[in-house]
Amino acid sequence: MRHGVDQHAMQPGASSLTTLVRAWAPVLACLLLAVVLQMVVGPLLVSAGWDFAAKLLLDIGINVILAVSLTMVNGFTGQFSIGHAAFMAVGAYVAAGIVYYGSFRLFGSAEMAGGLLSSAPEGRQGAWLTRGDALFGLSILAGGVASAGCGYLVGLPSLRLRGDYLAIVTLGFGEIVRVLIQSQTTETLYDPEEIAKTPLWQLPKYLGGALGFSGLPFYTSLFWVWVFALLTVLVAYRIKSSTYGRAFLSIREDEIASEAMGVDTTRYKVRAFVISAFFAGCAGALFAHTVGVQLNAGELGFVKSFDIIIMVVLGGLGSISGAFLAAIILTILPELLRSVSEYRMVAYATALILMMLLRPQGLLGVREIWDKRTWRWLTGSRTRKRGGS
Amino acid sequence: MSALVLEASGVCKTFGGLKAVQSFGISLAGGDLKGLIGPNGAGKTTVFNLLTGVYTPDEGKIALAGRSIAGKRPSRIAAGGMARTFQNIRLFGELSVLDNVKLACHVRVKHSMWASVLRTPGSRAEERAIEGKARGLLDLFDLADRADEQGKNLPYGDQRRLEIARALATDPKVLLLDEPAAGMNPQEKKELRDLIRRVRDEFKTAILLIEHDMGLVMEICERITVLDYGKTIAEGTPGEIQNNPRVIEAYLGVEAADAPSGASNA
Ligand SMILES: Nc1ncnc2c1ncn2[C@@H]1O[C@H](COP(=O)(O)OP(=O)(O)OP(=O)(O)O)[C@@H](O)[C@H]1O
Ligand SMILES: [Mg+2]
Numbered sequence: 264m265r266h267g268v269d270q271h272a273m274q275p276g277a278s279s280l281t282t283l284v285r286a287w288a289p290v291l292a293c294l295l296l297a298v299v300l301q302m303v304v305g306p307l308l309v310s311a312g313w314d315f316a317a318k319l320l321l322d323i324g325i326n327v328i329l330a331v332s333l334t335m336v337n338g339f340t341g342q343f344s345i346g347h348a349a350f351m352a353v354g355a356y357v358a359a360g361i362v363y364y365g366s367f368r369l370f371g372s373a374e375m376a377g378g379l380l381s382s383a384p385e386g387r388q389g390a391w392l393t394r395g396d397a398l399f400g401l402s403i404l405a406g407g408v409a410s411a412g413c414g415y416l417v418g419l420p421s422l423r424l425r426g427d428y429l430a431i432v433t434l435g436f437g438e439i440v441r442v443l444i445q446s447q448t449t450e451t452l453y454d455p456e457e458i459a460k461t462p463l464w465q466l467p468k469y470l471g472g473a474l475g476f477s478g479l480p481f482y483t484s485l486f487w488v489w490v491f492a493l494l495t496v497l498v499a500y501r502i503k504s505s506t507y508g509r510a511f512l513s514i515r516e517d518e519i520a521s522e523a524m525g526v527d528t529t530r531y532k533v534r535a536f537v538i539s540a541f542f543a544g545c546a547g548a549l550f551a552h553t554v555g556v557q558l559n560a561g562e563l564g565f566v567k568s569f570d571i572i573i574m575v576v577l578g579g580l581g582s583i584s585g586a587f588l589a590a591i592i593l594t595i596l597p598e599l600l601r602s603v604s605e606y607r608m609v610a611y612a613t614a615l616i617l618m619m620l621l622r623p624q625g626l627l628g629v630r631e632i633w634d635k636r637t638w639r640w641l642t643g644s645r646t647r648k649r650g651g652s
Numbered sequence: 653m654s655a656l657v658l659e660a661s662g663v664c665k666t667f668g669g670l671k672a673v674q675s676f677g678i679s680l681a682g683g684d685l686k687g688l689i690g691p692n693g694a695g696k697t698t699v700f701n702l703l704t705g706v707y708t709p710d711e712g713k714i715a716l717a718g719r720s721i722a723g724k725r726p727s728r729i730a731a732g733g734m735a736r737t738f739q740n741i742r743l744f745g746e747l748s749v750l751d752n753v754k755l756a757c758h759v760r761v762k763h764s765m766w767a768s769v770l771r772t773p774g775s776r777a778e779e780r781a782i783e784g785k786a787r788g789l790l791d792l793f794d795l796a797d798r799a800d801e802q803g804k805n806l807p808y809g810d811q812r813r814l815e816i817a818r819a820l821a822t823d824p825k826v827l828l829l830d831e832p833a834a835g836m837n838p839q840e841k842k843e844l845r846d847l848i849r850r851v852r853d854e855f856k857t858a859i860l861l862i863e864h865d866m867g868l869v870m871e872i873c874e875r876i877t878v879l880d881y882g883k884t885i886a887e888g889t890p891g892e893i894q895n896n897p898r899v900i901e902a903y904l905g906v907e908a909a910d911a912p913s914g915a916s917n918a
Contacts, residue, residue: 525759
């Protein structure tokens with residue numbers, strides 16, 4: 264640290280209070296923004312007759328979580344996971360099982376029992392947050408943790424190996440999850456007495472199997488979705504802009520050099536993968552309890568994973584704001600193009616090929632929209648061609 | 653005399669049938685500046701790859717600051733105090749020049765990733781220290797005004813210097829430089845020579861230098877090891893090496909009758 268102390272390091276010591284504020288103010292801002300979306304924006308949209316826009320905002324938020332979390336793996340560390348939807352499925356089913364059977368056990372029915380911050384109006388009980396919300400919130404986290412655990416089990420062996428093993432293993436994992444869920448009994452218990460009698464460890468069998476898990480309470484609201492979406496973005500941004508983010512990016516840039524500079528590349532790749540799986544699990548939990556969704560593992564297969572990859576690639580591998588933008592665009596676009604929806608995959612594939620040819624680094628590359636370099640690039644004052652790979 | 657920071661002996665590596673390095677040994681103490689030379693394909697870079705853990709030696713001992721490192725992964729060895737540059741430059745091209753150096757400070761970071769996410773006072777203080785250290789190194793290497801450029805956009809000579817700055821940011825005890833002067837013009841080479849000396853004097857780092865520019869090697873290295881076909885054919889001061897017939901033969905490729913080494917062993 265010979266050169267450690269010079270004018271740059273000698274910034275006036277921030278008082279502990281300002282440090283605390285700077286650390287937590289963004290978290291509070293995320294919460295506040297989510298509350299505003301729920302209490303102001305949502306009702307405004309509904310009263311204007313734009314219910315579809317409110318619903319779209321839910322889908323956008325969930326896709327933001329998915330795209331930004333996948334960015335941490337495919338963008339930051341440069342690995343290629345193509346089974347993100349499987350982590351979503353794990354989170355969805357774990358959370359759904361907890362919420363559904365937990366509601367019966369705790370409240371006697373699977374009726375939605377949320378407060379003002381949850382969605383279905385008929386279920387609202389006047390309070391901001393209720394016991395039902397607590398159950399839902401905890402189940403989202405449980406879904407995330409279960410998904411992160413799966414991420415660890417899948418990532419540890421495959422990320423040790425070089426090359427495309429991760430892609431193959433994640434693809435396989437996605438299929439295994441789907442088949443496992445779909446091959447279970449199609450029964451769902453709905454008799455409170457029967458549920459009360461069934462031992463806890465047997466309940467996970469009754470998740471609807473191939474028919475899908477129906478009867479879930481629709482807790483997912485603008486508040487829940489955007490709290491998680493904004494926190495995902497905040498965490499991703501804070502990681503990226505920290506010394507750990509540089510470690511992740513260095514792996515993607517040059518694994519050998521990264522390792523030579525002291526970055527345990529396997530450990531960091533697994534770490535990114537686990538964090539990413541956690542948020543995907545949370546997204547799955549939110550997805551499962553959305554109005555109009557009938558949770559079915561068949562819908563969380565490769566096609567869904569591919570949708571998320573497209574968002575990450577379109578946004579620019581490694582760019583959080585790019586993934587955010589792409590998630591918005593690619594959620595709205597299919598709605599606009601509903602009439603030609605059967606050609607969606609064709610359009611995606613074409614867009615992807617064009618992208619690879621014209622702008623292989625995606626909309627923003629590794630940059631963020633607020634970077635100085637982005638503006639220089641947008642205004643065209645710097646147009647140096649990129650060399651090899 | 654200070655204690656040995658790097659001690660290697662009997663290190664061997666075979667690729668298929670090719671004995672790339674045979675029974676290689678070297679010892680370096682803090683502040684030593686030694687050279688490793690030899691014709692193309694002699695096994696110099698392979699020696700670096702063995703010392704830094706990119707390859708595991710088939711045989712032999714390597715100790716860094718008294719601890720055996722043979723078989724450990726490169727990141728562990730780097731954490732133990734070994735840093736290197738690459739013959740075929742390996743910068744983090746998309747990252748800024750500053751971030752290239754900052755990344756290398758990561759190996760000494762004490763706060764956890766959760767501290768980073770929560771932006772704890774400890775993590776902030778350490779990030780500031782990293783920023784200061786990295787800018788200090790860029791100043792030393794005359795790269796300060798390029799701090800925000802992407803690594804891949806630097807001219808060749810700057811990229812080579814950035815690699816050295818990056819390696820130094822890991823606080824190494826041993827610094828391995830693989831042909832740092834390659835592609836530099838005479839003026840840049842002169843500056844590089846002063847820089848290497850300065851690094852040695854200021855950081856008390858032990859330096860092992862691979863270089864094809866004999867002028868540079870002979871001028872700054874205290875001792876030189878010469879490899880040919882993976883074998884150590886000479887070791888000594890620049891004066892001794894310059895007059896060693898086996899070295900001259902290896903470089904000139906003369907088939908001398910009294911040279912039982914080299915070809916007969918391949
Ligand atoms: N991973 C590998 N697999 C097979 N052979 C290798 C490998 N790495 C190096 N070699 C061979 O080992 C020998 C020594 O290579 P090395 O790169 O160490 O030479 P060098 O002394 O650094 O040469 P140069 O001066 O050209 O850089 C060469 O014949 C090379 O082809
Ligand atoms: Mg070499």
